[in-house]
Amino acid sequence: MLLAHYAIRGLMLRSAQQHQLDPDRVSFTHALHLAQASVVEFQLLPTWCASDLPQRLLEQLGQHVVPVRRVRWSPRAARRARSKFPQRKADTPQGTTFPGTYTDYLDLLPVPA
Numbered sequence: 001m002l003l004a005h006y007a008i009r010g011l012m013l014r015s016a017q018q019h020q021l022d023p024d025r026v027s028f029t030h031a032l033h034l035a036q037a038s039v040v041e042f043q044l045l046p047t048w049c050a051s052d053l054p055q056r057l058l059e060q061l062g063q064h065v066v067p068v069r070r071v072r073w074s075p076r077a078a079r080r081a082r083s084k085f086p087q088r089k090a091d092t093p094q095g096t097t098f099p100g101t102y103t104d105y106l107d108l109l110p111v112p113a
Contacts, residue, residue: 008035011061019062030064 012031016023038057045053 004035008032011035011057015058015061018058021062021065024069025065026061027064027066031061034060 008028008031012026012028013023015021015031016026034057038053041053
């Protein structure tokens with residue numbers, strides 16, 4: 001599945017370079033549908049006749065351009081469901097701190113002689 005995603009993104013990049021577009025302007029959904037439809041074409045046509053199919057696929061990808069998107073300042077995040085427990089007060093410490101270092105609290109196994 002990851003290889004298919006990588007292959008489709010590669011087609012999108014080549015199409016964007018061919019049409020002098022930003023790669024973000026090429027629609028992934030449109031590229032996915034074109035790739036699914038072209039798999040059948042590649043299987044049905046003989047090899048001598050299918051040589052122009054990759055170029056035609058790149059042309060079709062470059063014709064469907066999505067509008068310019070605004071720049072996101074913060075990533076998307078899912079809202080968490082409200083808990084049945086009350087929220088922690090601001091003056092409550094987040095965690096417990098211990099004096100010393102992390103290795104002071106580990107029980108190290110004795111080294112065999």
